[in-house]
Amino acid sequence: MPNFIMSYLNSKDAITPGAAGSQFWALVYVFIIFTGVSVAVMAMNWLERKALAHFQIRLGPMRVGPHGLLQPIADAIKLMLKEDIIPAEADQFVFWVAPLIGLLAAFTVYTVIPFGPSQAVSDMNIGILFMLGVSSLGVLGIVVAGWASNSHYPLIGALRSSAQMVSYEVAMGLAVVSAILMTSLNATGTGTLSMIGIVQAQQQQGVWFIFKFFPLGLIAFGIFAIAMIAETNRAPFDMAEAESELTAGYHTEYSGLRWSLFMLAEYAAMIAVSSIAVALWLGGWMRPFPNLLNAPAWDFIFSLFPALTFFGLAAIATVGVVRMPAHSFFKIQRIGLAAFAALLGFIALVLLVIAIAGRSADASVAARFREGIDYVYWFVFKVAIFMYLFIWYRATWPRYRFDQLMKIGWKVMLPISLVVLIMTAIVGVLVS
């Protein structure tokens, strides 16, 4: 094996490839994350349509693949083949470049998301600032798209969305600052902005920041959780694309691949902000009770969870196979779903083997691999909960009116987040 591949694997201390200066592994991580996020967006697309349909007592996609499992792929192919219409009166170049701005901003953020103490592309000293800053560039894509379309509805949608995002960024930033303040409650009194450092601070203090200084951490988390829905333009704050008022808001004039880039950017941004919430308040990659239940036996039990999850998914798919109507029309679907169940079961088996092979806490390759899988699993699990919540909110709450939205942002969330910030500082000084 060439040296530039092995030297990072052989290093004893767990650091990210970016910090280790290993360009090869940084690139590998970038590819893994890019693929993972794209697959997650497709899965999210299917889950959202399915879950929304069941909320509304419909079936949702059922035709393409068993239970519509291949629907996202069919959609992707359809969108790629569709004609890409650019309106005659539109600003050609800006119209062309606008979706790319949003996409770049949404995906650049992933360089600092800590899937584990060394499972990130890089660990920046300014991690959280970088994340908030770059994700706030995404709104430029929306604004510019609305303007370049040279049409009324997109322009109104873009104006609404930028006003909304700027307003909610303030409360969001203040909530984040109160979490960062909590990282400084250690012996040296110096906090950190690094995403990995923030999670490690929670580990050192033995508490997720959501439970720290109860209820201050909880309120800050709640403000962030509300603001992040507004930031990503999701229901009930999806004023920018309110279809009853604005057709489709800023992307009314977009079609085909360019439209799908907007969707990709939106979902990627949703995963990114959920990751911020998970890293800042929900202990990031840590499994539940890492300090309290720290016996090796507990480590082993918790390391079985990834395998169990996939076994559960395989079981659900098997139930689907069994319940498939016994008609010859469903023969191919039944075989397909059975194959999918088998695939999930196989993944579960592999994970189980890894969990058992790497159960010793030494520095063997299997143990490190098992550890890495655990970290990524718990992080992704927590983010997945947020993803489901996004769907749940959309199915449950009616859309706000624009003035109500602004009122909540400026007159409720901002004062509360300021008070929480000040209280956190006061309590922090009193405690230390």
Place this chain on the structure above:
Amino acid sequence: MNPALNSGLNSAVNAGMAPVATPWFFYVLAGLAVASGLLVITRRNAVHSALALIVTLLAVTGLYLMLYAPFVAAVQIFVYAGGIMLLFLFVIMLVNIERSSKDRQFNRMWPVGLAAACALLALFVTAFVKGKALFPDRMISLPESSNTQQIAGMLYGEAGRMGEYTFAFEIASLLLLVAILGAVIMTKKKKI
């Protein structure tokens, strides 16, 4: 591989090794900044100018990162590229582009401009030629990993003593607060 590389860029810099491909990154970023800066003043369409200005700001952000000032870089993205440029676009979008693109773009003040440009060029040349004598020799070798903490130390003070710039910082924040209040009061419809 050299073990120093494993412990990150910081130690690599401390050990006197040049970071990877630094001159090329600098040339690309500087070229990008200059080219997009030219686009800002030559484009007739104001929105195009604003977009070019965003590229300039991001290129300058890259230069800050190369100078081991990650905090300034992050603030540059956050405040300028994210916040201020958004407001710029917000306003420009509502301007009638058709009419403004027919306006004369440049002032007829090229003698003054030429003088200013020459003065700036002379300054740059002087700095380039006699740079070593003009600037203090103690280049602070800030390790990237503690840059933010050092800024905080200078602004808020550390280990119980006041920071070097605490007073100036507080004055500036007071000024900004007054400006914010002024903006709010001016936009209020009713007289208080």
